Amino acid sequence: xxxxxxxxxxxxxxxxxxxxxxxxxxxxxxxxxxxxxxxxxxxxxxxxxxxxxxxxxxxxxxxxxxxxxxxxxxxxxxxxxxxxxxxxxxxxxxxxxxxxxxxxxxxxxx
Amino acid sequence: xxxxxxxxxxxxxxxxxxxxxxxxxxxxxxxxxxxxxxxxxxxxxxxxxxxxxxxxxxxxxxxxxxxxxxxxxxxxxxxxxxxxxxxxxxxxxxxxxxxxxxxxxxxxx
Numbered sequence: 622x623x624x625x626x627x628x629x630x631x632x633x634x635x636x637x638x639x640x641x642x643x644x645x646x647x648x649x650x651x652x653x654x655x656x657x658x659x660x661x662x663x664x665x666x667x668x669x670x671x672x673x674x675x676x677x678x679x680x681x682x683x684x685x686x687x688x689x690x691x692x693x694x695x696x697x698x699x700x701x702x703x704x705x706x707x708x709x710x711x712x713x714x715x716x717x718x719x720x721x722x723x724x725x726x727x728x729x730x731x
Numbered sequence: 732x733x734x735x736x737x738x739x740x741x742x743x744x745x746x747x748x749x750x751x752x753x754x755x756x757x758x759x760x761x762x763x764x765x766x767x768x769x770x771x772x773x774x775x776x777x778x779x780x781x782x783x784x785x786x787x788x789x790x791x792x793x794x795x796x797x798x799x800x801x802x803x804x805x806x807x808x809x810x811x812x813x814x815x816x817x818x819x820x821x822x823x824x825x826x827x828x829x830x831x832x833x834x835x836x837x838x839x840x
Binding site: 718 | 762764766772773774775776779781818820822827828829830831832833
């Protein structure tokens with residue numbers, strides 16, 4: 622089975638712009654979760670989608686949003702980018718108790 | 732709220748045994764997981780404990796005490812390739828994972 626894939630792997634944006642990140646889960650996995658990882662805050666949960674519905678949401682502002690398509694692929698969008706949004710964005714698809722992470726998208730906001 | 736505490740850094744020598752502790756506070760508890768992340772890599776699953784006791788997987792073992800809200804990851808016969816960050820994570824009542832801030836393990840020759 623192919624693993625979790627994320628595109629793009631690297632992205633540079635400027636403040637005020639918006640960005641869309643994509644995640645393709647492992648075939649057959651219906652749950653996709655998104656995390657933000659920064660050196661100071663570790664891995665922070667953004668949201669989880671299951672069968673096209675947001676099932677869970679972390680404590681991030683409304684600028685962070687996501688969606689899931691019928692093929693389980695997921696996108697997350699960040700609008701009005703701020704310098705503090707620079708981070709590694711990881712998505713994970715899950716099967717039972719184990720989460721399988723993608724390689725992440727490294728977002729740099731200038 | 733939910734929070735997890737683990738040491739920020741641990742150093743050990745090759746061949747030694749190291750224990751990484753994790754204490755947690757959660758409103759609902761459904762299991763404690765451990766993940767390993769090498770620099771530049773993605774987190775990978777190591778172990779999961781839902782019940783009290785020790786789970787062993789090769790050189791790695793994980794322990795849970797629900798009454799103490801405490802768990803640990805034990806790494807034996809340390810190898811240089813074990814140098815990585817290790818995260819404990821709690822599964823909340825709605826299924827999402829809450830991660831600790833990670834413990835950076837450095838293995839010295």
